[in-house]
Amino acid sequence: MQALQQKIREEGIVLSDQVLKVDAFLNHQIDPALMQLIGDEFARLFADAGITKIVTIEASGIAPAVMTGLRLGVPVIFARKHQSLTLTENLLTASVYSFTKQTENTVAISPRHLSSSDRVLVIDDFLANGKASQALISIIKQAGATVAGIGIVIEKSFQGGRAELDSQGYRVESLARVKSLEGGVVSFI
Template identity: 50%
Template sequence: MEQLCKRILEEGKALNEYVLKVDSFLNHNVDPKLMYEIGTYFKEYFSARGITKIFTIESSGIAPAVMTALQMDIPMVILKKQKPNTLTEDVYQTTVHSFTKGSDYELTLLKKYISDKDKILIIDDFLANGEASLGAVRLVETAGAEVSGIGIVIEKSFQKGRKCLEEKGYDIYSLARIKKLGKDLIEFL
């Protein structure tokens, strides 16, 4: 997606060979017009798959996921990183390791928000090692539903995430694929 790549080059900052800061438009200060455009791209790519719901992981995936859900006219479910004390009903949970934070968390989904008839599109802001996406996949499959695709805003292609997901048979559609990061260096595939 040309507009996204342009914003990454203009406003993104590679802090080192693994960390890309894009807080000016994606995960702190959110550009709704860009998110809407991102939703358009995901809708166009995934629209023929009979998707019934979009899942995302709180919090940075919410903006692109909600815009995709809006355009596809389907519900969006936010997978929680911590089980709030207000969640008193039955849940699915799985442990996920966060590359960014260097710690584990329990990804949580209320059972009432998924059925074995659902076809799920997972949307997330970044793909690095694939742990978050694999956690979402585990929740979907534990519920007996189908993962119909995974949409990623920014993929760090030099990390193992895509390979891990593709080896398991999932279709990954990334809007910006980064080949290399370094201090003040951003290269796309």
């Protein structure tokens, strides 16, 4: 997706050979026009997949997930990282390690929002080692629902997340595939 790659080139900041900071438009400040284009593209890519729900993890996946849900006309569920007084009943949970934050969190979704008849699209901001996607897949399977696909805004292709998801037979669609961050320069596949 050219608009996304251009935005990464212009406003992304390479912090190391492993970390790309995109807080100017994706995960701190959000560019609504770009999110609309991202939602349009995911909706186009998964138009024939029979999606009934979209699942993401708070907070960075919410904007692209909502825009995709708007285009597909389906609800968006976000897995919460923090306990809530209103989210207590027999939760669907999974543990996820954040490469960027170097922390492990338990994420949770109420079972009221997912059922065995759902065909779920996972949307996330980044794919690195695949831990967030694997946690969401676990939750979706706990509900007896089907993972219809995984939409990733930015994939760090030099890390192993895609290979793991591919080996498990999941359809993965990434809008920007980063080949390398070496020398402070973003190069794309």
